[in-house]
Amino acid sequence: MESERKIEQTAPINMSPEEFREIGRSVVNKIADLMESLPERKVTSGEPPSKIKELLKEISVPENGTNAKQLFDEVTSLLFNHSLFTGHPKYWGYITSSSSPIGALSEMIAATLNPNVAAWALSPVASEMEKQTIQWIAEMIGYPNDCGGILVSGGNMANYHCYLTARQTKADLNFTNEGVASNNSKKLLVYASTETHLWLHKAAALFGNGTDSIRWIEVDSDLKINTKELKEQIKQDVENGFKPFMVVGTGGSVGTGAVDPLPEIYKICQEFDLWFHVDGAYGAFAAMLHDAPKDLYSLKHADSIALDPHKWLYAPIEAGCVLVRDKQLLKNTFSFHPSYYKFDEVAGEKVESFFDFGMQNSRGFRALKVWMGIKQVGKSGYQQMISDDINLAKQLYRLAAEHSELEVISTNLSITTFRYVPNDNKSEEYLNEINTKLLTQLQEGGEAFVSNAFINGKYVLRACFVNFRSTIKDVKELVEIIVRLGRSLN
Numbered sequence: 001m002e003s004e005r006k007i008e009q010t011a012p013i014n015m016s017p018e019e020f021r022e023i024g025r026s027v028v029n030k031i032a033d034l035m036e037s038l039p040e041r042k043v044t045s046g047e048p049p050s051k052i053k054e055l056l057k058e059i060s061v062p063e064n065g066t067n068a069k070q071l072f073d074e075v076t077s078l079l080f081n082h083s084l085f086t087g088h089p090k091y092w093g094y095i096t097s098s099s100s101p102i103g104a105l106s107e108m109i110a111a112t113l114n115p116n117v118a119a120w121a122l123s124p125v126a127s128e129m130e131k132q133t134i135q136w137i138a139e140m141i142g143y144p145n146d147c148g149g150i151l152v153s154g155g156n157m158a159n160y161h162c163y164l165t166a167r168q169t170k171a172d173l174n175f176t177n178e179g180v181a182s183n184n185s186k187k188l189l190v191y192a193s194t195e196t197h198l199w200l201h202k203a204a205a206l207f208g209n210g211t212d213s214i215r216w217i218e219v220d221s222d223l224k225i226n227t228k229e230l231k232e233q234i235k236q237d238v239e240n241g242f243k244p245f246m247v248v249g250t251g252g253s254v255g256t257g258a259v260d261p262l263p264e265i266y267k268i269c270q271e272f273d274l275w276f277h278v279d280g281a282y283g284a285f286a287a288m289l290h291d292a293p294k295d296l297y298s299l300k301h302a303d304s305i306a307l308d309p310h311k312w313l314y315a316p317i318e319a320g321c322v323l324v325r326d327k328q329l330l331k332n333t334f335s336f337h338p339s340y341y342k343f344d345e346v347a348g349e350k351v352e353s354f355f356d357f358g359m360q361n362s363r364g365f366r367a368l369k370v371w372m373g374i375k376q377v378g379k380s381g382y383q384q385m386i387s388d389d390i391n392l393a394k395q396l397y398r399l400a401a402e403h404s405e406l407e408v409i410s411t412n413l414s415i416t417t418f419r420y421v422p423n424d425n426k427s428e429e430y431l432n433e434i435n436t437k438l439l440t441q442l443q444e445g446g447e448a449f450v451s452n453a454f455i456n457g458k459y460v461l462r463a464c465f466v467n468f469r470s471t472i473k474d475v476k477e478l479v480e481i482i483v484r485l486g487r488s489l490n
């Protein structure tokens with residue numbers, strides 16, 4: 001018997017177009033109001049975790065639904081009053097950007113169409129837009145635009161894809177077939193500086209090589225990899241029968257924005273036939289500037305690059321990007337074709353599907369928010385905004401250097417590190433302690449938000465500018481806030 005209920009569309013999760021219009025307008029208005037009010041708000045409400053937990057009072061799953069309009073009123077009030085706003089003009093924590101308004105609206109369209117960008121046949125325009133986005137990203141940073149690539153959730157995932165492609169390409173056949181049980185697997189080594197992001201630790205552990213397969217190379221005082229030691233270590237390992245397969249260079253380190261000497265790493269990779277990977281999650285987009293740190297221009301020689309559009313392209317999280325010079329190598333690594341997968345042709349023409357280029361199967365339309373950002377502002381718009389970020393970091397460095405109670409430590413790309421140093425007490429131990437307390441107060445107070453780094457045993461404050469909403473006034477106020485907090489703690 002036909003279900004009575006299914007004669008008309010009355011599914012509880014559906015909305016009539018009229019209802020959608022009405023609620024949609026109200027939600028968009030609330031979002032615009034939030035954006036407008038950001039400068040007057042605190043960066044975070046600073047409530048303790050137990051308080052936040054209490055806000056979600058329902059313990060059990062709701063048995064019955066709630067009217068959607070009422071629900072949006074409730075949820076916007078909950079989120080807009082208790083969140084940490086990465087879009088606040090005074091948010092400079094970690095490397096998390098302000099997200100673009102065009103990205104927010106694009107997400108709504110992507111979610112509405114909901115193409116499955118695993119297969120071309122299920123996402124015709126979306127698949128082509130993702131390909132175009134990858135080409136544009138490559139072109140923007142001076143990389144060959146016939147490279148392979150795929151959008152993933154973020155920098156870690158992008159680096160994993162590159163790691164796996166490097167291993168697949170450089171390890172011998174025994175490894176490909178026998179995996180970690182092969183003799184060869186114990187000999188595979190990867191090289192990276194001690195400043196490398198934690199993704200490498202995870203990759204080595206999770207993909208079966210083990211963390212002992214990482215040769216951590218020391219950095220010089222500028223926190224860049226020591227290439228002399230790198231070369232020595234590789235030589236020695238080769239002599240001892242190991243199989244080095246990959247060197248990781250960092251194009252903008254997560255701690256201080258330092259750019260490794262990529263041209264020298266490239267030379268070493270050529271000499272020893274190693275895969276040259278660049279973790280450019282944060283810094284690679286700066287390669288589109290005419291006055292970037294010049295080593296960054298050697299990105300173009302990399303076998304693979306990991307980048308984060310959700311950092312310097314200001315796309316809403318999540319958006320990472322993999323670029324691999326030789327597209328076929330990316331495909332060799334991720335393409336498996338069971339007989340029931342028939343996605344190679346559409347209307348008699350050959351097509352490429354993204355499930356062949358990465359780990360995921362069903363995939364969302366991540367490309368739209370990135371594509372729209374690039375179309376809205378163009379390469380020149382991004383050059384301007386990235387320059388502005390770098391310039392604000394330099395201004396902060398200058399202002400801190402001029403202040404008798406602040407000590408500057410470093411400035412690279414758009415990351416500046418510094419600390420509070422009272423005029424009367426300068427023991428290192430005390431300075432670490434007072435700066436730790438200062439940062440906690442700053443973060444919880446919500447007037448501004450920066451994070452920290454450890455540099456040569458010093459606990460330092462670290463401001464990372466990936467924020468198109470910040471102005472020089474915000475930076476000047478940060479200096480005042482920090483000095484005020486420092487004085488009161490001292």
Ligand SMILES: *Cc1c(COP(=O)(O)O)cnc(C)c1O
Binds near residue numbers: 095155156197
């Ligand atoms: C941010 C960052 C990562 C990690 O990226 P996620 O997007 O957080 O996964 C890796 N490496 C560097 C250099 C980064 O700056």
